[in-house]
Amino acid sequence: MTNAHPWFTQAVAELADPQNQRVWSIIVSLFGDMAQERGAKISGGALGRIIEPMGIKPEAIRVALHRLRKDGWIESDRVGRVSMHFLTEYGRTQSARVTPRIYARDPAPDTPLHLLIAEDGTGTRLLEDILLSHDYTPIGRNTALGPGAPPVDQDELLILEVTTRSVPRWVHEKLFPPDLRAACRSLHEAVRHVSQGRPASWEPTPCQIATLRTLIVHRWRRVVLRLPDLPDRFCPPDWTGPACRAQVFRLLDQLPRPLPEDLNQD
Amino acid sequence: MTNAHPWFTQAVAELADPQNQRVWSIIVSLFGDMAQERGAKISGGALGRIIEPMGIKPEAIRVALHRLRKDGWIESDRVGRVSMHFLTEYGRTQSARVTPRIYARDPAPDTPLHLLIAEDGTGTRLLEDILLSHDYTPIGRNTALGPGAPPVDQDELLILEVTTRSVPRWVHEKLFPPDLRAACRSLHEAVRHVSQGRPASWEPTPCQIATLRTLIVHRWRRVVLRLPDLPDRFCPPDWTGPACRAQVFRLLDQLPRPLPEDLNQD
Numbered sequence: 001m002t003n004a005h006p007w008f009t010q011a012v013a014e015l016a017d018p019q020n021q022r023v024w025s026i027i028v029s030l031f032g033d034m035a036q037e038r039g040a041k042i043s044g045g046a047l048g049r050i051i052e053p054m055g056i057k058p059e060a061i062r063v064a065l066h067r068l069r070k071d072g073w074i075e076s077d078r079v080g081r082v083s084m085h086f087l088t089e090y091g092r093t094q095s096a097r098v099t100p101r102i103y104a105r106d107p108a109p110d111t112p113l114h115l116l117i118a119e120d121g122t123g124t125r126l127l128e129d130i131l132l133s134h135d136y137t138p139i140g141r142n143t144a145l146g147p148g149a150p151p152v153d154q155d156e157l158l159i160l161e162v163t164t165r166s167v168p169r170w171v172h173e174k175l176f177p178p179d180l181r182a183a184c185r186s187l188h189e190a191v192r193h194v195s196q197g198r199p200a201s202w203e204p205t206p207c208q209i210a211t212l213r214t215l216i217v218h219r220w221r222r223v224v225l226r227l228p229d230l231p232d233r234f235c236p237p238d239w240t241g242p243a244c245r246a247q248v249f250r251l252l253d254q255l256p257r258p259l260p261e262d263l264n265q266d
Numbered sequence: 267m268t269n270a271h272p273w274f275t276q277a278v279a280e281l282a283d284p285q286n287q288r289v290w291s292i293i294v295s296l297f298g299d300m301a302q303e304r305g306a307k308i309s310g311g312a313l314g315r316i317i318e319p320m321g322i323k324p325e326a327i328r329v330a331l332h333r334l335r336k337d338g339w340i341e342s343d344r345v346g347r348v349s350m351h352f353l354t355e356y357g358r359t360q361s362a363r364v365t366p367r368i369y370a371r372d373p374a375p376d377t378p379l380h381l382l383i384a385e386d387g388t389g390t391r392l393l394e395d396i397l398l399s400h401d402y403t404p405i406g407r408n409t410a411l412g413p414g415a416p417p418v419d420q421d422e423l424l425i426l427e428v429t430t431r432s433v434p435r436w437v438h439e440k441l442f443p444p445d446l447r448a449a450c451r452s453l454h455e456a457v458r459h460v461s462q463g464r465p466a467s468w469e470p471t472p473c474q475i476a477t478l479r480t481l482i483v484h485r486w487r488r489v490v491l492r493l494p495d496l497p498d499r500f501c502p503p504d505w506t507g508p509a510c511r512a513q514v515f516r517l518l519d520q521l522p523r524p525l526p527e528d529l530n531q532d
Contacts, residue, residue, distance in 0.1 A: 162426040
């Protein structure tokens with residue numbers, strides 16, 4: 001690591017999430033990206049080679065792995081002196097659930113939308129329950145927009161299929177709050193800058209690729225999973241999401257996903 | 267009047283609105299039905315012959331006319347010893363505004379609907395202003411449904427074109443409260459009973475026809491103008507509106523509208 005290319009060191013600094021360097025969350029991003037398949041295992045040594053260049057101490061990695069085991073995300077085997085870590089079935093399910101959204105190269109096509117309206121007062125609780133378990137975007141205390149076919153088993157909600165005519169500023173602000181816009185803008189700039197500066201002479205190890213991929217996926221995940229599942233016209237005019245998405249996948253394509261066995265032998 | 271046919275006396279009693287016998291409002295219904303055209307005038311004598319059989323005293327008619335003049339609805343001329351009353355331009359405009367809804371024989375065909383959603387909190391006031399001046403039906407504190415094309419000059423509302431999928435009980439109850447359902451049901455029964463009992467031998471005067479028409483129109487007006495301008499599926503299952511409407515117009519057709527000059531010479 002001490003011999004890392006200066007561009008790599010610089011890229012790691014630029015891609016690190018200024019808001020969230022929680023180690024357990026970074027490990028989740030790492031496994032989701034490079035060891036999501038059943039049977040895929042990452043050695044303790046590889047984890048260190050991938051994560052320590054982010055400025056994270058071995059002790060912090062151990063603590064995070066402990067927590068992830070306790071929460072049922074990760075299991076660990078020991079083969080001789082080598083620890084091998086892998087996602088549990090629960091961890092794989094959780095990971096698989098968000099993978100399509102994280103890795104979608106194009107935003108979802110405009111599907112039909114429907115709106116749920118709950119009764120003022122008593123209906124608020126009912127709507128909250130639905131929001132917890134489905135892909136709805138709350139618009140107000142008693143209204144929520146969702147994609148696709150409306151539910152058929154709900155007889156306490158007014159259900160309307162809708163076509164959007166006009167989206168006011170307060171809806172943009174509500175769905176894309178300032179911190180989300182800032183996170184997207186700064187990621188876009190970081191990824192673009194890192195892409196542009198990459199020297200032709202750089203010959204990365206699989207773990208260096210993994211470090212950069214993990215940082216990119218981790219940070220993009222924290223943007224894309226907050227986006228409402230709604231058509232473009234719900235985005236504010238200054239929304240940089242599509243440009244950021246394009247840039248993220250351009251850089252990931254330049255850093256082809258290494259195989260677990262290459263990481264473990266690095 | 268003392269010689270009125272017993273069926274007529276009975277019909278007047280059955281058609282009288284149990285909730286509202288405000289004389290000024292009855293006079294408004296009368297002019298709207300039989301003297302809405304510019305130049306149409308009703309004599310004081312005719313007003314008495316039409317309204318007094320409802321059990322309303324001449325003094326109450328004078329007080330009501332005074333109020334309607336003061337409010338700018340009615341003007342009065344005196345030709346010799348005869349007072350002639352007629353709608354002002356303002357009165358005609360007010361009357362003409364609701365005439366299409368009162369006299370529509372078929373409920374409005376299902377037009378496209380749109381929904382306005384205001385921001386929680388601050389948007390409530392904005393929506394209230396719009397409700398005052400347009401044909402919107404409030405669904406909740408921050409949502410209102412309206413027929414036809416959505417407004418184009420509103421940039422503070424989320425505007426959605428909608429197709430109704432499912433209407434819950436609380437929406438039925440909100441749009442068709444118990445007193446409205448009861449008023450519609452009792453009018454339906456009264457009109458049906460009056461229609462069925464009409465003897466072939468009854469030969470009405472124009473003013474007797476006018477008495478019955480006024481009672482019917484007055485009471486129907488107080489039902490139909492409260493109905494939301496929404497498709498059938500927003501009506502509760504026990505809603506008697508369409509049957510009542512049909513019965514009202516069947517009876518009105520049997521009591522052809524007299525001309526003002528026939529009323530005045532009666």
